[in-house]
Amino acid sequence: MKVNITTIGWGTGTFNVLYGLKKNENYNLAAIVSVSDSWGSTGEIRDQFGILPPGDIRRAIVALSEDTGIVRKLFEYRFNAGNRIAGHTIGNLLLTALTDITGSFEKGIQELSDMFDVRGKVIPVTLDDTQLGIILEDGTEIIGETNIDIPKHNANLEIREAFLVGGGELNHRAREALVNSDYIIVGPGDLYTSIVPNLLATGMREAIQKSKAKMIYICNIMTKYGETNNFEVEDFVNVIEKYIGENEIDYVLVNNAPIGEELILKYKQEENKQPVRITDMKLFANVPYKIIERDVVNEQDYIRHDPEKLSKVISDFVEGWIK
Amino acid sequence: MKVNITTIGWGTGTFNVLYGLKKNENYNLAAIVSVSDSWGSTGEIRDQFGILPPGDIRRAIVALSEDTGIVRKLFEYRFNAGNRIAGHTIGNLLLTALTDITGSFEKGIQELSDMFDVRGKVIPVTLDDTQLGIILEDGTEIIGETNIDIPKHNANLEIREAFLVGGGELNHRAREALVNSDYIIVGPGDLYTSIVPNLLATGMREAIQKSKAKMIYICNIMTKYGETNNFEVEDFVNVIEKYIGENEIDYVLVNNAPIGEELILKYKQEENKQPVRITDMKLFANVPYKIIERDVVNEQDYIRHDPEKLSKVISDFVEGWIK
Numbered sequence: 081m082k083v084n085i086t087t088i089g090w091g092t093g094t095f096n097v098l099y100g101l102k103k104n105e106n107y108n109l110a111a112i113v114s115v116s117d118s119w120g121s122t123g124e125i126r127d128q129f130g131i132l133p134p135g136d137i138r139r140a141i142v143a144l145s146e147d148t149g150i151v152r153k154l155f156e157y158r159f160n161a162g163n164r165i166a167g168h169t170i171g172n173l174l175l176t177a178l179t180d181i182t183g184s185f186e187k188g189i190q191e192l193s194d195m196f197d198v199r200g201k202v203i204p205v206t207l208d209d210t211q212l213g214i215i216l217e218d219g220t221e222i223i224g225e226t227n228i229d230i231p232k233h234n235a236n237l238e239i240r241e242a243f244l245v246g247g248g249e250l251n252h253r254a255r256e257a258l259v260n261s262d263y264i265i266v267g268p269g270d271l272y273t274s275i276v277p278n279l280l281a282t283g284m285r286e287a288i289q290k291s292k293a294k295m296i297y298i299c300n301i302m303t304k305y306g307e308t309n310n311f312e313v314e315d316f317v318n319v320i321e322k323y324i325g326e327n328e329i330d331y332v333l334v335n336n337a338p339i340g341e342e343l344i345l346k347y348k349q350e351e352n353k354q355p356v357r358i359t360d361m362k363l364f365a366n367v368p369y370k371i372i373e374r375d376v377v378n379e380q381d382y383i384r385h386d387p388e389k390l391s392k393v394i395s396d397f398v399e400g401w402i403k
Numbered sequence: 404m405k406v407n408i409t410t411i412g413w414g415t416g417t418f419n420v421l422y423g424l425k426k427n428e429n430y431n432l433a434a435i436v437s438v439s440d441s442w443g444s445t446g447e448i449r450d451q452f453g454i455l456p457p458g459d460i461r462r463a464i465v466a467l468s469e470d471t472g473i474v475r476k477l478f479e480y481r482f483n484a485g486n487r488i489a490g491h492t493i494g495n496l497l498l499t500a501l502t503d504i505t506g507s508f509e510k511g512i513q514e515l516s517d518m519f520d521v522r523g524k525v526i527p528v529t530l531d532d533t534q535l536g537i538i539l540e541d542g543t544e545i546i547g548e549t550n551i552d553i554p555k556h557n558a559n560l561e562i563r564e565a566f567l568v569g570g571g572e573l574n575h576r577a578r579e580a581l582v583n584s585d586y587i588i589v590g591p592g593d594l595y596t597s598i599v600p601n602l603l604a605t606g607m608r609e610a611i612q613k614s615k616a617k618m619i620y621i622c623n624i625m626t627k628y629g630e631t632n633n634f635e636v637e638d639f640v641n642v643i644e645k646y647i648g649e650n651e652i653d654y655v656l657v658n659n660a661p662i663g664e665e666l667i668l669k670y671k672q673e674e675n676k677q678p679v680r681i682t683d684m685k686l687f688a689n690v691p692y693k694i695i696e697r698d699v700v701n702e703q704d705y706i707r708h709d710p711e712k713l714s715k716v717i718s719d720f721v722e723g724w725i726k
Contacts (some may be wrong), residue, residue, distance in 0.1 A: 124486075150514055157500040163447075164487050177480040177493050183474070190471050195518075268484070361562050 082400050086110040086261040086293070087365045089275045091138040093268035093385055097298070098364035102199040106398075108283055109200030111140045114277035116212040116225055116244065124168075126356035132209065133356030137189055137202055138171035146197040147306075168363050177256070186253070191218045203257060206248040207277045212277045214348075215241040228307075229273045233345035234354075235306030237351065242276045242323075250283030259282075261293035261396065266329070268298040268385055271319055288324045295332045296397065297369075298376075300392065301383050305352035313358055317369065329369045333400070334395060337375035339383055372402060408719050409529075409584040409616070411434040412598045413459040416591035416708055420621070423714030425522040429721075432523030433580035434463045437600035439535040439548055439567065447491075448626040454691040455508050455532065457593045460525055461494030464512070464592045469520040478519075506608035509576070526580060528601045535600045538564040551630075552596045558629030558675075565646075566598045573606030581607075584616035586720065589652070591693050591708055594642055602646035619654045619720065620692075621699075621713065624662070624706055628675035636681055640692065652692045654725070656716060657681055658696035662706055670706065695725060 082107055087094050090113045101107055111269055114130045130142055142155045148257070149286035164306045179188035189202055216237040233315055269275050278284065288295070289354060297320060303311050321329065321396045339355055364371050374393050378386030396402045404427055408657045410417050425432055438455045476492035499656045502511035511526055536546045539560040545551055560709055581587060592598050601607065611618070620643060626634050636657055644652065662678055670676040683686070687694050697716050701709030719725045 132511075150501075151518075153504050154500055154514075157504060159496075159500075164498065165491065166486065170496065172658050173482075173488065173493065173496060174477070177477055178473075181480060191477075195474075195477075240484070330675075 082106055082108045083263065083265045084108045084110070084257075084261045084293075085265065085394070086112060086257045087265045088112045089190045089267050089269040090114055090140065091269040091274040093300075094274070095139055096385050096387040097265060097268075097390050097394075098140065098143040098200070100387035100389075101394060102146075103391070104395065107200075109144065110254075110261075110267045111200065111202050112205050112254045112257065112278055112370055113137055113140050113202060114274070115121045115204045115206065116277045121378060130187050131176060132204060132207070134172040134175040134179075134334070135169075137204060138169065138175060140202040141192055141196060141198055142171065143202050144193075144198045144202065146199060151196050163249060167266065176342060186251075201253070203267065204251055205254050205284070206244075206251055206281045207258075208248045209246060210248040210277075211245040211271065212280075213243045213245050214239050214272060215243075225277075227290045229270070230306075233306070236309065238309070242272055244277070244280045248249045248281045250281040250287060254281070255287045256291070258287040258291045263290055263394070264288065264291065264293045266295065266320065268300050270304050270307055271300070271311075271316060274287070275320065279320065285324050288328055294330045294397065295328055296333060296364045296394075298355055298385070299327050299335075301335045301377055301385065302347060302353040303356055308313065309352075310354075311356065312346055313356060313371070314363070314367070316335070316356070317367075327368045331370050331372050331397070333374060333376065335371045335376050335385075336373035337379075337392050339377065339379060343379065343383060405429055405431045406586070407431045407433070407580075407584045407590065407616075408586045408717070409435060409580045410437045410588045411601045412590050412592040413437055413463065413601075414592040414597040416621070416623075417597070418462055419708050420588060420591075420713050420717075421463065421466040421523070423710035424717060425469075425711075426503075426714070427718065430523075432467065433577075433584075434467065434523065434525050434717070435577045435580065435601055436460055436463050436525060437535075437597070438527045438529065439533050439600045441498045443698050446521075451607060455527060457477065457495040457498040458492075460527060460646060461492065461498060463525040464519060464521055465494065466513055467521045467523050469522060474519050476619070509574075513637055522686045523572065524580065526577045527574055528577050528607070529567075529574055529604045531571045532569060533571040533600075534568040535596065535603075536568050537562050537595060538566075538693060546598075546724040548596055552593070553629075556629070559632065561718070562595055562630065565595055565603060568601070571604045573604040577604070579622070581610040581614050581616070584614055585701045586717070587614065587618045588617045588642065589618065589620045589715070591623050593627050593630055594623070594634075594639060598643065599646060608647050610660065611651055617653045617720065618651055619717075620652050621708070622658075623657045624658045624700055624708065625670060625676040625678055625681055632675075633677075634679065634680060637686070637690070639679070640690075650691045654693050654695050654720070656695045656697060656699065656706075658699050659696035660700045661703075662700065662702060664700065666706060 090274050113136045142152045157170045159165040178191045179185050182188050212225050215221050236256050267275050310321050349379045376389045408430050465475045468474045480493045482488040502508050503515045535548050535608050538544050590598050609629050617661045699708050699712045
């Protein structure tokens with residue numbers, strides 16, 4: 081029997097999870113991806129072609145493709161300055177063309193997935209045209225992922241609320257994947273720009289509540305300035321539970337590998353980020369989820385989750401080593 | 404033992420040949436394609452990216468791809484007006500990106516061919532940057548395929564000479580394919596804009612002379628205004644032999660199926676074209692090649708060669724039914 085695993089989120093973190101998991105043939109993978117991106121090539125395509133933003137889908141397809149060499153390079157290839165295509169990526173252009181040819185964004189994704197031997201399904205969380213919005217603690221409303229992600233607002237203010245402009249019904253294929261999952265993996269990813277946009281889809285809360293899947297939240301290794309300043313593990317969980325309901329998260333995976341002092345200092349100085357650490361396990365004595373601490377870091381010039389290490393932890397869950 | 408078949412030429416005619424032949428698993432196919440195109444998206448890419456023109460290569464890949472549905476549509480997909488990518492085709496953009504990624508036009512073709520399950524090899528006739536030039540009977544010199552193909556010159560004047568601006572050495576892989584061929588198929592295609600540009604490569608004449616392949620020329624069904632006005636079968640052969648040497652062509656395949664009067668009239672009125680016919684076989688009593696007359700036409704709204712019928716004739720050659 082294959083194990084159904086669904087990921088929620090997008091960005092380097094989730095793609096690292098998928099990249100690690102796809103090597104295991106016992107897993108049926110589904111990647112639920114938010115489609116509220118409004119950046120660069122993707123934003124322009126969204127404006128000019130009237131299709132959903134292709135960028136996140138493109139990156140999920142790359143992560144799940146059997147061929148990670150040339151396909152990845154081709155999909156992520158961005159035309160240089162000096163011509164009128166400058167700034168567009170091949171992956172975005174392919175998805176735009178296939179959406180037009182097949183007449184639907186979802187069929188376009190399917191064709192692209194077939195063409196590049198994708199292991200698993202890439203599912204846009206909603207097929208409605210939405211934008212992410214947030215409200216800061218002083219009441220300021222900010223619309224558009226671009227504006228939130230690299231804050232043009234006062235980044236010292238807390239985010240109080242997130243919403244989808246124009247609503248956004250949960251895609252029925254996303255619902256199906258969630259309900260039939262054995263494991264739902266949330267994150268890792270930027271809390272408000274990568275994870276919450278998925279959770280905001282109308283019907284997401286019900287789908288997660290209906291699902292009997294074990295739900296694992298992979299907590300960020302570092303905070304993000306303007307989104308999760310000074311956040312502790314429980315703060316991340318609280319925000320997620322605000323949108324999906326309490327007692328849904330079963331496990332929270334937290335990195336416990338040490339990170340070099342120099343790198344921490346660099347992150348502090350350049351990006352105003354700091355490590356997310358559990359200082360006292362006693363604080364978690366009465367929470368309805370279980371904390372799993374592991375070395376999941378891939379530390380080189382920057383700090384990120386390691387696909388192999390994450391994959392190993394997930395298989396420890398599947399094989400019953402973590403209970 | 405597989406049969407090695409190499410085609411020379413490009414355009415709808417040659418692609419119809421390839422399309423028909425690829426279904427036979429006993430054939431090792433190689434398509435030698437000229438790279439002097441200077442049209443539209445291809446011309447712009449040539450100018451702005453400094454790579455060889457991708458258009459003809461793209462069409463050959465489509466013709467030889469195992470998947471002729473969505474891949475063909477995707478490759479030939481052209482972005483519409485209303486955005487800054489307008490006019491470019493996906494196939495051209497893919498080849499441009501892969502040429503940049505792999506660092507060579509040939510490797511780019513190879514990757515694209517692998518990606519889309521191409522049966523056989525697509526080989527640019529030369530890797531040098533060339534343009535087609537012609538000299539008319541009044542001495543006028545015209546450079547660039549675009550200018551020759553839809554004549555801005557006096558189309559009633561005969562073409563006296565064709566040449567490649569900047570030379571153009573035969574690609575060694577093209578040479579290898581020709582020398583090792585059992586059959587070399589020339590055309591069908593526009594004589595001066597699709598076939599001759601291949602024959603002009605330095606080393607082509609020697610490669611053909613060295614090859615022991617049977618050489619079949621598939622003659623055009625219709626003349627082309629500004630290129631082959633009033634041409635008879637022997638005129639086509641004479642032009643080809645001018646560039647590859649005499650006695651190289653073994654067979655000339657000529658359509659003998661009737662074409663509707665109405666369609667002939669339409670072609671005459673709209674494009675100044677007329678059918679190429681053999682009126683008297685006695686004229687060919689002493690030529691060094693054999694005329695094969697067959698019904699090879701696919702007549703619908705326009706007149707063109709039928710892939711299945713062409714493929715059937717080629718297999719009659721291979722199986723020894725035509726001697």
